[in-house]
Amino acid sequence: MCAKIFLNKTTVIEINNELIENLLCFRQLGNEPESGGVFVGKRLFNETILIVDFSKPSKKDFQRRYHFSKKSSHHQKLVDEHFTESQGYISLIGEWHTHPEEIPIASRVDKRSWNKIIEENKDERLFFLIIGNKSCAIYFRELTKWRTVEINLERDLI
Structure with a gap:
C-alpha cells in the first residue's frame, strides 16, 4: 500500500507504508536525539514524486535533543548508488529530520539550511x-x- 500526500493541486508525493513505518520509528517520544537523513526517489511526468528510499542517521552524524546535522558520507553514498543504478532516474528529492514536539514547526535554522541545499x-x-x-x-x-502541508499521523497515515 502507498500513502499519497498532496502538496498542491498538481503535485503529489507517494510513499509506501513500510517506508512510513520505518521513518516513524525515529520519532522523539522520549529523550531521543533528533534524527534525519535524505530521500531518494523519482519525479514522474504526471507531477508525482515517488519516494523510493531514505537514509538513516549514523554514529558519525551530529545528534542532540534539539539538533541534527548530517556528517556521515553514507547519506550522499545512498543518493549516488541509486542515481548510478537507475541510470539517473532516481535522485535526491528531499530531506527529513525529527523534532521533539507534537506538531513540528520549522525553525529559522531549518529554512536557512534548506535554502542552502536548494541552492x-x-x-x-x-x-x-x-x-x-x-x-x-x-x-x-x-x-x-x-x-507547508501538515499530516496528522493518526488520521492521515497510520
Missing part, C-alpha cells in the same frame, strides 16, 4: 519533512515562498 543542488523542487510526535510537516518552496 547547492540547483533544484527548487526539493521538499523537507519534519517528523513530530503527532504530526509531520512537509515544507517546499513555491515561487520563492515556503509552503
Whole structure:
C-alpha cells in the first residue's frame, strides 16, 4: 500500500507504508536525539514524486535533543548508488529530520539550511519533512515562498 500526500493541486508525493513505518520509528517520544537523513526517489511526468528510499542517521552524524546535522558520507553514498543504478532516474528529492514536539514547526535554522541545499543542488523542487510526535510537516518552496502541508499521523497515515 502507498500513502499519497498532496502538496498542491498538481503535485503529489507517494510513499509506501513500510517506508512510513520505518521513518516513524525515529520519532522523539522520549529523550531521543533528533534524527534525519535524505530521500531518494523519482519525479514522474504526471507531477508525482515517488519516494523510493531514505537514509538513516549514523554514529558519525551530529545528534542532540534539539539538533541534527548530517556528517556521515553514507547519506550522499545512498543518493549516488541509486542515481548510478537507475541510470539517473532516481535522485535526491528531499530531506527529513525529527523534532521533539507534537506538531513540528520549522525553525529559522531549518529554512536557512534548506535554502542552502536548494541552492547547492540547483533544484527548487526539493521538499523537507519534519517528523513530530503527532504530526509531520512537509515544507517546499513555491515561487520563492515556503509552503507547508501538515499530516496528522493518526488520521492521515497510520
